[in-house]
Amino acid sequence: MNKADPLSTQELNFLSETFRLLGDPSRLRILLHCEEGPKSVTDISETLELSQSLVSHHLRLLRGARLVTRVRHSKQMFYEISDQHVGDVLLDMLSHVREEREGVAERDASVQHS
Amino acid sequence: MNKADPLSTQELNFLSETFRLLGDPSRLRILLHCEEGPKSVTDISETLELSQSLVSHHLRLLRGARLVTRVRHSKQMFYEISDQHVGDVLLDMLSHVREEREGVAERDASVQHS
DNA sequence: GAAACACTTGAACATGTATTCAAGTGTTTA
């Protein structure tokens, strides 16, 4: 981040890999859904209208980056967000996106059309 | 995020697009470098040892998502991070990555080798 | 105004990745 606390190559790779995983609409929806509490694969699949296979593939990636954890409950697997930093990041970035989009709307509104 | 404040499809797309842009090591390095203050393209290119063309391509994408802004100063363009949310996000996620990686190290250290 | 500097852009290519489909694993129920 700054000279006193530089990123190692490995940290850089983990960091970018983590962001990359958030950079897909399906995975993002899965994470946002899981933020409400532990969800089963079937629940995610039905709620978001994504195939079970696809959800499972995505959850595997998210689990690999420790963005979610899972616990088995009889036949079902319940997935949840692994720590609050992730939730914080999602909220912070949403603030950014909403502010920027407001900014765009304001600028558009002030344009003089010829 | 929650039922009271749902994401529109457009917001979801902006959000994931923004994360996607952070999900590349080169772009992430560029952003982290620009966090220190406004930087010229040549400065970024030389400091990070990336071709000027590549840096320019990446900056174009970052600018498109309003992650950076630029200002011309005679012949040079100076780029800087557009708002503090972005810096917050980077720091939050870095915390996550570092905690998770510590966790891995601890778990690895406690493994009984046979 | 031509040359030099700083940056941008478009095309091309190689690599990566989201999704689907079909088959496979683990757990419970009859």
Added chain:
DNA sequence: TAAACACTTGAATACATGTTCAAGTGTTTC
């Protein structure tokens, strides 16, 4: 133990994307 349920995995594919190279724009200097 066979069938049903819940989930996972591998292969295949269509599409996206990071990088390079060559050519182009805008600004200053001579």
